[in-house]
Amino acid sequence: MGTQGNNEKNSEKEIRNTVFQFRLEATRDAQRMSRIAFLVSTIVSLAIIITTWNAYYSWNVHFPLQEKWHESEVTEEVQHQIIKEWVESSFISVPILGIKVGIFDGSVFGSIALLIISIWFFLSIRRENHVIRFLLRDTKGKSSRVKKEIYHGIASYMLFANITREDQPIEDLDEKHRKHRPDSLMRMAFKILVFIPSFAITFLIISDIFTVYILPAYYRFPHDPLFEYFGFDDAVKLIIMEGLAFVLLILITIICRKTLSYVESTTTILRKYCPD
Numbered sequence: 001m002g003t004q005g006n007n008e009k010n011s012e013k014e015i016r017n018t019v020f021q022f023r024l025e026a027t028r029d030a031q032r033m034s035r036i037a038f039l040v041s042t043i044v045s046l047a048i049i050i051t052t053w054n055a056y057y058s059w060n061v062h063f064p065l066q067e068k069w070h071e072s073e074v075t076e077e078v079q080h081q082i083i084k085e086w087v088e089s090s091f092i093s094v095p096i097l098g099i100k101v102g103i104f105d106g107s108v109f110g111s112i113a114l115l116i117i118s119i120w121f122f123l124s125i126r127r128e129n130h131v132i133r134f135l136l137r138d139t140k141g142k143s144s145r146v147k148k149e150i151y152h153g154i155a156s157y158m159l160f161a162n163i164t165r166e167d168q169p170i171e172d173l174d175e176k177h178r179k180h181r182p183d184s185l186m187r188m189a190f191k192i193l194v195f196i197p198s199f200a201i202t203f204l205i206i207s208d209i210f211t212v213y214i215l216p217a218y219y220r221f222p223h224d225p226l227f228e229y230f231g232f233d234d235a236v237k238l239i240i241m242e243g244l245a246f247v248l249l250i251l252i253t254i255i256c257r258k259t260l261s262y263v264e265s266t267t268t269i270l271r272k273y274c275p276d
Contacts, residue, residue, distance in 0.1 A: 023135050024153050030128040031157045037121035038160070042193060044117055045200040047092055048110045051103045055090035056207045056215060064218045106204050107245035114197040115248050118255045122262075125160075129262045136273045151274035158270075160190065160263045194263075195256045201249045205242055212238065 054060070063083050069076040091100040092110075101109050132154055139150055192199075212230070216223035230238075 020135075020139065020150070023131070023138075024150065027128070027131050027135060027154055028157050030124065030131045031154075031159070034121070034124040034128050035159055037117070037124040038193075041114070041117045041121050041197055044113060045196040048103070048106060048114070048200040049203055051090060051092050052106065052204050052207050054086065055103045056211055058086070058089075060086040060089075061218055065216060065223055103204075104208075105241075107201075107208050107241050110204055111201050111245045111248035111252070114201060115252055115255075118197050118252045118259070122255050122259045125259050125262045125266075129266045132266055133269055136269055140273065147274050151270065155270065158266075160266075191260060194260050195253070198249060198253045198256055201245060201252060205245050205249065208238075208242060208245075 060082055063079055063086065066079075069079060090103050092103065092106070093100050103110075135150065135154075139147065142150075211217075212226045214225060217226045217229070220226075220229065
């Protein structure tokens with residue numbers, strides 16, 4: 001009976017350890033999904049910002065404003081090519097869908113795309129927070145050695161949370177003499193990247209308004225601001241498009257703020273679980 005009891009205990013212990021390993025792998029999977037969502041959010045936001053800049057503010061916008069080509073054939077050919085490239089740069093290609101979206105309609109399609117991506121990033125970060133929290137809760141009574149293994153197993157995969165409050169190179173192996181030197185600039189840079197979808201939509205809305213009332217109409221001649229050519233239908237369309245983009249901007253900003261709060265919460269529970 002004694003041997004059978006010991007075998008059952010050992011078997012139960014092995015099962016429990018296997019379960020914890022699976023749960024630890026689940027936290028790493030959640031962390032991987034968060035990184036992918038963050039990468040997609042950053043790339044799409046930067047694509048919108050760069051395309052908007054190229055379409056409205058780049059040096060190349062001076063060439064469409066010329067009334068005639070240069071007398072030199074070589075220079076004229078160069079100008080032709082520059083304008084061609086400039087026009088193409090005002091479109092964002094979506095290879096997965098096999099389409100191109102003009103930045104002039106970006107206030108609607110760009111806002112919707114970033115809203116979906118922001119929700120995806122939020123759900124990934126929330127899942128990461130919950131999975132980590134449940135694992136730490138169920139193992140908080142374990143030995144110090146086990147807790148450290150679980151802590152480092154999670155912390156080694158963390159990208160967003162600054163658990164150690166350390167942003168400087170570590171040159172001392174002695175924890176007693178090492179001073180924590182957080183870099184507020186680096187922390188602020190990360191927060192800015194979380195909110196980059198909001199910055200992208202804000203930049204796009206402002207640019208759309210500028211191109212109607214202030215900037216010259218690059219595709220019309222004479223190049224007066226588009227407002228000079230606007231009819232009632234055009235004004236209504238502008239109000240609807242920019243109004244929708246503004247509403248989505250508010251939603252995206254709220255989602256980004258909630259996402260950041262989950263990152264900060266994950267940092268807090270990990271510090272409480274295994275403080276340095």
